[in-house]
Amino acid sequence: MSDVSSSPSSSPSPSDKRDSKDFIREIIDADLASGKHSAPVTRFPPEPNGYLHIGHAKSICLNFGIAKEYGSRCHLRFDDTNPSKEEQEYVDSIQADIRWLGFDWGDHLFFASDYFDQIYAWAVTLIRDGKAYVDDQTPEDIRSNRGNLTEPGVNSPFRDRSVEENLALFEAMRAGNFPDGSKVLRAKIDMAHANLNMRDPVLYRILRAHHHRSGDKWCIYPMYDFTHGQSDALEHITHSLCTLEFENHRPLYEWFLDNLPVPSHPRQIEFARLNLNYTVMSKRKLLQLVDENHVSGWDDPRMPTVSGMRRRGYPAEAIRNFCATIGITKFNGTNDFALLENAVREVMNRDAQRRMAVLDPIKVTITNYPEDQVEELDVINNPEDPNAGTRKVPFCRELYIERDDFMEDPPKKFFRLGPGREVRFRCAYWLKCEDFVKDAEGKVTELLCTYDPETRGGENPPDGRKVKGTVHWVSARHAVPAEVRVYDRLFDHANPDSKKRNFLDHINPASLEILSGCQLEPALADAKVGDSIQFERLGYFCVDPDSTSDARVFNRTVGLRDSWAKEQQRG
Numbered sequence: 001m002s003d004v005s006s007s008p009s010s011s012p013s014p015s016d017k018r019d020s021k022d023f024i025r026e027i028i029d030a031d032l033a034s035g036k037h038s039a040p041v042t043r044f045p046p047e048p049n050g051y052l053h054i055g056h057a058k059s060i061c062l063n064f065g066i067a068k069e070y071g072s073r074c075h076l077r078f079d080d081t082n083p084s085k086e087e088q089e090y091v092d093s094i095q096a097d098i099r100w101l102g103f104d105w106g107d108h109l110f111f112a113s114d115y116f117d118q119i120y121a122w123a124v125t126l127i128r129d130g131k132a133y134v135d136d137q138t139p140e141d142i143r144s145n146r147g148n149l150t151e152p153g154v155n156s157p158f159r160d161r162s163v164e165e166n167l168a169l170f171e172a173m174r175a176g177n178f179p180d181g182s183k184v185l186r187a188k189i190d191m192a193h194a195n196l197n198m199r200d201p202v203l204y205r206i207l208r209a210h211h212h213r214s215g216d217k218w219c220i221y222p223m224y225d226f227t228h229g230q231s232d233a234l235e236h237i238t239h240s241l242c243t244l245e246f247e248n249h250r251p252l253y254e255w256f257l258d259n260l261p262v263p264s265h266p267r268q269i270e271f272a273r274l275n276l277n278y279t280v281m282s283k284r285k286l287l288q289l290v291d292e293n294h295v296s297g298w299d300d301p302r303m304p305t306v307s308g309m310r311r312r313g314y315p316a317e318a319i320r321n322f323c324a325t326i327g328i329t330k331f332n333g334t335n336d337f338a339l340l341e342n343a344v345r346e347v348m349n350r351d352a353q354r355r356m357a358v359l360d361p362i363k364v365t366i367t368n369y370p371e372d373q374v375e376e377l378d379v380i381n382n383p384e385d386p387n388a389g390t391r392k393v394p395f396c397r398e399l400y401i402e403r404d405d406f407m408e409d410p411p412k413k414f415f416r417l418g419p420g421r422e423v424r425f426r427c428a429y430w431l432k433c434e435d436f437v438k439d440a441e442g443k444v445t446e447l448l449c450t451y452d453p454e455t456r457g458g459e460n461p462p463d464g465r466k467v468k469g470t471v472h473w474v475s476a477r478h479a480v481p482a483e484v485r486v487y488d489r490l491f492d493h494a495n496p497d498s499k500k501r502n503f504l505d506h507i508n509p510a511s512l513e514i515l516s517g518c519q520l521e522p523a524l525a526d527a528k529v530g531d532s533i534q535f536e537r538l539g540y541f542c543v544d545p546d547s548t549s550d551a552r553v554f555n556r557t558v559g560l561r562d563s564w565a566k567e568q569q570r571g
Contacts, residue, residue, distance in 0.1 A: 022328035043075035048090040050283040051298040051305045058274040061323040064103035076105040083211040097306040134169040152192035153199045229253040233262035240266040243273035275334040277494040279304040302490040313542030313557030318347040348540045356472045357520045357535040361400035363446045369397040379427045398476040405471045415469035423469040430455040479519035482552040486513040
């Protein structure tokens with residue numbers, strides 16, 4: 001197999017922010033120094049039974065990152081051994097997510113189902129060697145006879161069948177002569193083994209289900225444990241990297257490799273999975289959220305899926321940086337959601353164009369401004385990027401500002417608009433509130449203000465007076481209407497996945513607020529789906545795929561600062 005770059009040269013690897021090598025890279029360095037391997041070959045092996053989430057992103061960054069650093073290759077292999085839960089939709093979404101994260105597998109795309117003939121042949125090898133047998137016990141009997149951590153298992157009454165009988169039964173299983181669940185093929189290892197995974201594990205089960213690749217060719221399918229290691233061996237993977245829950249499976253992984261004529265012997269190495277508070281990572285629970293309509297789909301911006309984060313506006317670089325920051329260890333822990341959000345802010349603060357938007361508008365009329373006059377004011381696109389330049393923003397007699405930038409009876413330390421108060425309108429003029437208008441219900445609907453023409457561009461007036469407040473605004477005549485979806489954390493409890501509670505009980509009722517009638521500066525009329533923008537003073541937002549030329553929709557990606565930390569301090 002030829003080497004291929006694992007990611008575009010412009011995409012930073014997960015090591016870019018690491019000061020020292022983690023234990024996996026130290027193992028790889030030792031293997032290379034000893035001559036055991038000339039280069040590491042890794043793989044990312046998802047099961048196509050759901051969309052990828054942020055936990056998978058850590059594994060993607062690790063496996064593809066190692067390949068990039070060492071000038072080698074990383075395979076993408078779908079471990080598609082359970083057709084009843086797998087779909088082509090998931091295969092497609094996984095490939096799209098990995099590419100979006102900045103990685104590529106080149107020509108090294110594989111499916112475990114491509115190896116089914118070889119896996120079957122190796123099952124026959126184990127039977128011929130007296131190391132596998134067909135068991136007629138029910139799944140319930142197999143489970144109950146397995147024993148537990150303190151008691152050994154009980155041998156199956158079918159464990160001592162002859163090689164000839166097992167071969168004939170296994171062939172009949174493949175031929176479809178038995179109903180689903182009536183027989184399984186098991187390895188003959190040790191029913192008293194301290195590791196429960198070694199107590200005659202099931203290798204094959206009868207399952208009549210249409211496979212997304214092999215169709216109806218098979219009515220028996222290999223178990224994950226009997227496929228994964230042999231697939232690694234067939235692909236000449238050198239370092240099989242997986243999360244800690246597979247540590248107890250390693251003896252079985254190695255038993256299969258030791259007892260079969262495989263072409264290579266990969267080394268399994270476990271690392272701590274990515275856990276994030278205020279989320280659930282179980283595919284089963286994520287699917288439940290989708291199926292029960294608690295969210296709009298796998299790509300709902302509140303979901304911890306890669307597609308959900310992309311739709312919410314998270315930059316791929318921010319996710320890579322987050323994975324690099326938390327690092328690779330052997331110890332499980334839970335990461336703070338705020339750390340991920342800070343990684344997002346860091347990238348977006350550097351890259352996002354600034355625009356003005358008013359989400360809860362109140363009208364401002366400048367009574368001493370000419371009715372038909374329109375000025376084009378220069379406004380900086382991004383103070384973090386001098387090369388971003390400026391844009392022209394129209395200013396006229398009627399404007400919109402945020403409703404909470406005005407108070408009818410403001411306290412002393414409220415530095416925005418109130419009766420008789422003067423503030424700076426960003427990059428425009430100083431305005432003073434002279435009066436206001438209310439509707440029949442007593443709600444303020446309009447502010448009547450005057451402006452100082454000596455303060456164009458927001459400059460201080462010649463008479464030396466001062467103001468402490470600056471507000472953003474949008475020209476009412478030129479404003480672009482939009483819907484804005486304000487997303488927050490899907491769960492209101494830091495550990496919604498605790499066994500002591502039903503995770504659905506902790507869905508945050510304030511995780512989505514839909515704001516209609518928002519008013520945006522006209523430059524946002526040309527924003528494209530996926531574009532990331534900082535709405536000045538409000539947060540970071542992106543254009544949602546639901547957006548059209550007639551109905552623009554923006555998602556809040558993240559606020560300008562961590563509002564949850566403040567809530568916790570108040571609590």
